[in-house]
Amino acid sequence: MKTEGKSKGTWIHRFAIRLFTLVLAVLIFWVLGFFVDDIRSVRGPSYDTIEKKYQDKDLVANRMALEKQIADLTRQIENQTEQQRVVGDSSRNLQQTINQLIELRKLGMQKSIAFSETEQANFTSSLNLFLDNQQKYQELSRTISDMIDRKQGLVREKEQAEQEIKKQGQPARDEFDTLSRKHRLKLAFLQLAILLPILAVAAVVIIKKRSSIYFPLFLAFGAATLIKVGLVVHEYFPSKYFKYILIGGLLIVVARLLIYFIRTIAFPKTQWLVKQYREAYERFLCPVCEYPIRIGPRRFLFWTRRTVNKIVVPGDGGVPEENYTCPSCGCNLFEECPSCHQVRHAMLPNCSHCGAEKEINA
Ligand SMILES: [Zn+2]
Ligand SMILES: [Zn+2]
Secondary structure (H helix, E strand, O other), rough: OOHHHHHHHOOHHHHHHHHHHHHHHHHHHHHHHHHHHHHOOOOOHHHHHHHHHHOOOOHHHHHHHHHHHHHHHHHHHHHHHHHHHHHHHHHHHHHHHHHHHHHHHHHHHHOOOOOOOOHHHHHHHHEEEHHHHHHHHHHHHHHHHHHHHHHHHHHHHHHHHHHHHHHHHHHHHHHHHHHHHHHHHHHHHHHHHHHHHHHHHHHHHHHHHHOOOHHHHHHHHHHHHHHHHHHHHHEEEEEEEEHHHHHHHHHHHHHHHHHHHHHHHOOHHHHHHHHHHHHHHOOEEOOOOEOOOHHHHHHOOOOOOOOOOOOOOOOOOOOOOOOEEEOOOOOOEEOOOOOOOOEEEOOOOOOOOOOOOOOOOO
């Protein structure tokens, strides 16, 4: 990494970079979540519509009529039961009265007092009323039991109708399942159609800019997108497929890590560093911060890694070489050679004039 060594920054800067990288990743994850949620809110198939297509309208109407009749009957039964209760209460009262009258009569007979005419009349009317009540009570009982019979019949009919409707609902449920699966696939496809290109861009940027100072930015972008893609894939595709995707991803990552370590052993870090420094010097860019090395005829020009080969350098070769420090990061780029006292590359191993070697620290 070019940012190693001098341009590492204070710990608070490094901490801030890590923190904001994380925050950025979370924000990007959030934004991607908005896209995905918007797609997810696309309405799927409606079960009611499909059900209506398959259902026999008469059957449904019949069930509704039956339901209404059952409800009516239930209400009527409740009314009748209430009436029966009232009649029963009144019967009990009458019974008490009659019992009392009988007691009185017994007492009268013991004391040889005759039962008066009014008393006799009262007794008779109470008794008649009581008998009437009993009859009414029996009638109500019959009506209620008839009603209960009718209600049970209706309930059976309704159950049959419901079974019929349920049977008819099977193709509707099948169609709904098929349509729902299709809808889910469509949603997954749309979400991935947005996420995968973003992921591809992120991957390309991360690979291309892995030595850029803005790498954390791209890393946050890539990581957030990758996690979102993983979640979407996991949500929509059965683990049957997901495990292949997962193992594929892991294979790639592990292979890359392996390659990285093999290369680190094959080419020690210093060698890598020297290679990076050399490439930067070739492009007249500071090896640490990529700021252009503006010396000699290039003093008044500006270029980047991409434009370095396109700019026209004015022919002014007569300018002597001089010591040079990167004005941007303060790294020493050209310095005096201790052995020949000419100007040499400070970050390359050998002096271009006398070949004196210098240790390059990783
Ligand atoms: Zn620099
Ligand atoms: Zn030298």
